[in-house]
Amino acid sequence: DKAVEILREKGLAASQKKAGRIAAEGMAYAAVVDGVGVVVEVNAETDFVGKNEKFVDFVKGVAAVVAKEKPADLDDLMAKPYGNGRTVQEEQQEMVLVIGENIKVRRFAFFTEGVSVPYNHAGGKIGVLVNLAVEGIEAGKVIELGKDVAMQIAAASPLAVSAEGLNPEVVEHEREVYRQKAREEGKPEQIIEKIAEGAVKKFCKDVCLLDQLYIRDEYSSATRPVKELKDFARIPLKAGETKEVSFTLTPEMLSYYDANMHYGVEKGTFKIMVGASSRDTDLQSIILTVK
Numbered sequence: 001d002k003a004v005e006i007l008r009e010k011g012l013a014a015s016q017k018k019a020g021r022i023a024a025e026g027m028a029y030a031a032v033v034d035g036v037g038v039v040v041e042v043n044a045e046t047d048f049v050g051k052n053e054k055f056v057d058f059v060k061g062v063a064a065v066v067a068k069e070k071p072a073d074l075d076d077l078m079a080k081p082y083g084n085g086r087t088v089q090e091e092q093q094e095m096v097l098v099i100g101e102n103i104k105v106r107r108f109a110f111f112t113e114g115v116s117v118p119y120n121h122a123g124g125k126i127g128v129l130v131n132l133a134v135e136g137i138e139a140g141k142v143i144e145l146g147k148d149v150a151m152q153i154a155a156a157s158p159l160a161v162s163a164e165g166l167n168p169e170v171v172e173h174e175r176e177v178y179r180q181k182a183r184e185e186g187k188p189e190q191i192i193e194k195i196a197e198g199a200v201k202k203f204c205k206d207v208c209l210l211d212q213l214y215i216r217d218e219y220s221s222a223t224r225p226v227k228e229l230k231d232f233a234r235i236p237l238k239a240g241e242t243k244e245v246s247f248t249l250t251p252e253m254l255s256y257y258d259a260n261m262h263y264g265v266e267k268g269t270f271k272i273m274v275g276a277s278s279r280d281t282d283l284q285s286i287i288l289t290v291k
Helices: 002-018 053-069 074-079 088-099 139-156 168-184 189-207 251-261
Strands: 025-033 036-044 104-111 115-121 126-132 217-221 229-236 242-247 268-274 284-290
Touching: 025 053, 025 115, 025 229, 036 053, 036 115, 036 126, 036 229, 053 074, 053 088, 053 104, 074 088, 074 104, 088 104, 104 126, 104 229, 115 139, 126 139, 139 229, 168 189
Parallel strands: 025 126, 242 284
Antiparallel strands: 025 036, 036 104, 115 126, 126 229, 268 284
16 A cells, blocks of 8 residues: 555656646547547647557546546546546546656536537547437438538637627627728728628638538538537647747848748747637647747
């Protein structure tokens, strides 16, 4: 018992020591466990560890805990029993000790009602969970339709099912951006609001799943494969991690940024977003401090 306690203390110390290190790789994983649709993200420091069998088993184990315990939030999840006498937090510390990298359960989502269809894109780079309310459709057809919608979600990064589900703050931010742009272009004040509203409608069409052009048929909307979509969850791997880097940009680097990145780079702090779309609310970013 004393030996086990010492090992646990070492695991806690190792976890605390590595906690400050960037963990931006790992795995996003979607599954249906005992009828509950689950999608989780667990981070590690390197892509190599993200494919490690022990790490993958841990990710699947976390998904199973979410399905069984239905935690209220991340803190609640970490306090739940993992199923082997340890909590999820303690099992995470064990993974740090065994694997030797910072391991971090980052986020999760789950659906308990309806029919959930999971989709894992590019070996765990994106996990998608589609929740459907379907009646009178055979199970195989439901899964086929759900995967079609899930691929749409993975590729097109919608923010909500429809405009009603969009965060009002996000919509208002876009509206203000277009107002400001119209003013900078010298548009008459009396038509600026109309311009902004038109731009917001286009924005909503781009980011609302049911209004997006369907990737398998560019002439129809995503409502074509299924009209009984209740909700979805999309978790891209390593989104939102930041690094702060301080360095001096050379004249050549400044010239490159101005010509290719369209940044007017001077002294100050800048955040460069790394991702597929500027509208993604959870992009990876690098903070550059230019001296």
